[in-house]
Amino acid sequence: MATVSLKKLTKRYGTMEIVHGIDLDVGDREFIALVGPSGCGKSTTLRMIAGLEEISGGTIEIGERVVNDLPPRSRNISMVFQSYALYPHMTVRENLGFSLKIAGVAKEETDRRVAEASAILGLDALLERRPSQLSGGQRQRVAMGRAIVRDPDVFLFDEPLSNLDAKLRTQMRTEIKKLHAKVKSTVIYVTHDQVEAMTLADRIVIMREGYIEQVGTPDEVFKRPATRFVAGFIGSPPMNLHEATVADGRLVFSGGGSLPLPGRFKATVSAGDKVVFGLRPDDLYPVGHGLQSGDAADVHELELPVTVTEPLGNETLVFSEFDGRDWVSRMLNPKPLKAGDRVAMSFDLSQAHLFSAETGKSLRT
């Protein structure tokens, strides 16, 4: 088990810089998720930690040892790949035991560790099969077993669930979580799926275009997004984000509609400031169909026309029009609504976010 520390980590291909000097400290036995849209540099970062990509600048430390110039085999890491990367010519048993065989571990010890991993992942019935005879989910479990058997300092996961169908993905997500609870080790997990990141990780690192936007617990990045990008990326359906100008203690949107300036931001913005107003669908709801507000005085009501509804059974996503744009809201204990209905909506402004229109940074203090 070990800590991982990235210092000013940079990756360049020729003159193209992909990762711009990022810093990150991963604690011992911590589950860290690197999340971001494709091309944000998260996979490249992971591959640099693995040693599969050269480092153009900065340092990587694993367990307080600088590993920049060490080949992957000397870093004591395990990696699970998106495409599973099983050895096609070996049986499941041979796949699991391969790294131990290479390391010259005794046969009995290898058998014991393979049996252990196989028991944890429920692979006992599959041990004599070859990868081509396995389903996607089974292959992914073998890939994880191969990682466990090595008993590495750090587990690296590169979008391990992306090739699975939605149902299997949810199931494997739970298995990974259970697995981490059992083997208790440092994990760095790359995904483009914010739900995966939120459900699995102790801390989430949100990356964008080679920079880190925010590092925080799932709760922090959800409740206090540091930037407009994080606010839009985390959460489903995404936060309502609309540009506005501050005037007379109100937020005036481009179409002329306005909302009161939430009390919390009165000291941080002044008239004429251009901001981005953000409100999660959970904090916008037909009157009486939302969560209890923390501060009733900050709940603002408006009657709006419904444009679309998406019933999900236990709740309904209601799209309504305000200031010429669609705002998505979450309706708990739903009652039937249809397009064109006019509904009184509660804006819980105590939960609202404001970001600088210029820098995208949160204006929360």
Add this chain to the structure above:
Amino acid sequence: MKARRLSAPTLLLLPAVIVLAAVVVVPLILSFYSSFTPFRLTRPETFFTFIGLRNYQRILSDWNFWVAFGRTVLLLTVALNLEMLLGLGLALLVEKATRGQRVLRTIMMFPMMFSPILVGFQFKFMFNDNIGLVNNALQSLGLTERAIPWLIDGKLAFAAISIAEIWSSTSIFAILILAGLLAMPKEPVEAARVDGCTPWQTFRYVTLPFVMPFAYIAMTIRSLDVARAYDIVKIMTDGGPAGRTELLWTLIARTAYSDARMGQANAMAYFSILLSIVFTVYFFRKLAAARTQIGAEW
């Protein structure tokens, strides 16, 4: 009248059947039949004398036939193994090239573009003990004083033939193995590196098993090729001197055309086809096994 009309399918197939019969089936039957006769080209009437298995008995008890047979198997073994090793090496080198890979691939195939007869002439010249390039080079470099009798000494001549054979056909292995390397997914190699493999171990345990089916395809093709080796040997040594480089097909051709004993030559030919069949079956088995191993979907 109606009963004698041929049905449409039969009628449509008839041209193909006639052509095939004329060019394949009839010659096959005739040659097979003639292997049971003392047929000599100079005495056509012998074609109709049936002597049963006497030709087969004669060749199977003929020491010279078995020597030629054994030498052909030896050439097969030497050439195929060396071609496999060299082809693998070449393919690995070319695969590493980041630029100019197309050009290299084309250059690699040059030897295959020359007629084997010309390759034979070229190597015959190079290995000539008097004016040949090889002896000249060896003498200029001071490696030897005397002229080495490359094509006269039996063992050296065999080596010279093997070299010509390998030079002309290593690229078949190289191209097929390179195709395998290019088709290979990169992740298992990366997984092996993370799993603790040295570059050699990665090659040994991951890359090699993956390209072996491709090597077996090349071996199947080449085993048929070498088992009927004739042209290069004919030009370089003509099976000589004194039969010291005689291979199956040079022997068969000599028996058939120089000695005019067509019946016996056909018996030899049918027997040596067995050799090709055995090798083909062997490599196809290996190929099938290797394919299952890597879980190939082709």
